[in-house]
Amino acid sequence: MGYAWNDLPDELRASIEGRTGVVDGAVSPTAGTVSDFAATLETTGGQVFCKAVREDNAKAWMHRLESVVNTVIPASIAPRMLWKIEAAGWLALGFEYAPGRHADLSPGSADLPLISRTLEMLAETLTPAPPLRAFSLADRWSGQDFWHKIGDQHRDRLDPWIMERLDTLIMAEREAPDLIDGKTLVHTDLTGPNLMVDGDTVRVIDWAFPAPGAPWADTAYVVIRLIEAGHTPEEAEQWADSVAMWREASPWSITAFGAILTGLWTLRAAETPGAPWDGLSTPGLTWLRHRLR
Template sequence: MPRSTWEALPVAVRTAIERETGGVHDTVLPDAGRNSDFSATLHTETGAIFCKGIADADGKRGRMHRHEAAVNPLLPPEVAPRLLWHAEADGWLLLGFEHSPGHHVDLSPGSADLGPVRDVVTTMAAALSTVSVDAPSLAEQWARLAAWRRLAKDAPDDLDPWARDHLDELTSWETTAVEHVAGSTLAHTDLHALNLLSNDGKVQIVDWAWSRNANPAVDPAFLVTRLIEAGHASEAAETWAEQLPLWQQTPAETKTAFAVAIWGIWEYLERHQPLAHRTALTAAARSWARYRLDL
């Protein structure tokens, strides 16, 4: 369904929100975001909050948002905005967070945001290293998707020529990645510019609905791909990631396996769940994997 405005929300939903916030006198809808049926900064009698909601509270996306609510108390306040309340009304699940002011980060070369992003990812990794939570397994998710294995069964005509000739090798790396991504640490798994908010030299990480138990090195791996998408050369993106203690400790084999697996994921999703941004992201992932494979 199209993302709702405040005025278009069911009366029962608006009433449930205002029961938590007091009267809402202005709303500002974000210019990005796809996973919620309603999301907005609400200016209320008690101040600004960020609210998002799902119309199918008992469906798949409802489960994702319940998961986000469940893990939020475990996240350090310097890393992620606090969940202030949650409510249900008329089939909707609603989450109200501290308002995190600022702008989506710029990940391009030379950006002033790159330092604060490094700092918050470092803080996140250290803070979550001892956190135990009931969360889905990223290793199981990757094993079910098995992107390179699926691509190998019916190789697309436009697949990278080297990849077409080395699908057995790529599938083997994918198997290694599934083994190496297994872990019991909570990882965000969706770090990109729209989920990183910068304000006054500090960055916070939002949208934890996709967080999974995993090897936490997967977060820097996903971020390397986003840096390349933003204009960094593969070598420069890895040089940036080497500032992260977690990435420094990650074995080269794991880095290569993650790069190949992420390439396969985006190659597969670009074809089977196409979205406008995925062509550039696939190209970035391909570039990094080829760099790691010395191609």
């Protein structure tokens, strides 16, 4: 359970109101967040979205990274950060309010063409990646052995299809880091809640975990989310074909990335059964079955 506005330290609330004016109300987001506090603040100066984290939170670094990333991303892509406050052992970020709703990824959604155009705009605008102190996708995934660990430690969870292809999956995750390397700043968490749709405009929020990588990588993340939302793998990839960077990627590069990403989720699901890992591993495995059929 996250903190409510009135639960925050007096010093922090006073510092925020020094930037916003009096806070008359705080509406929590409908989607999940890694922040200790997140809300749209109703203030005398207008609406502001605020996320805050205790500085002893292990994920506080993500908020610090986002505060830097936001300064180099065009306002057409993401809402502007208005202020950063450190007080009472907390870090708080204030962003301009982004009107609209979360993107609908379900089959037949009218948002899907908008998301395709947004992905192409992101790759065009963020190549080459702005200068940031952020690990690349290749660095992030280098040296992982998820499928090897699953085969050694959780063989009881493996169905015959995975057992028959375990060597291929191990090889794919070893090759994936080099294949997903690139010079585009990739969001790496493009879910429906992180895509705000307002008419024909889509803005991308929560830039807490970006990395330089292949320009098609964000499309691959969305493909898995589409399967999670009810698309068949064939339908999800047919949608992805509308994105120019995806069409230019080698099929094995995409398969290898799907393998290492699903390997992570499947290992986590084995170690900690239940949400969210099972909910991610299942569509990932569905996609791999399609690509390795």
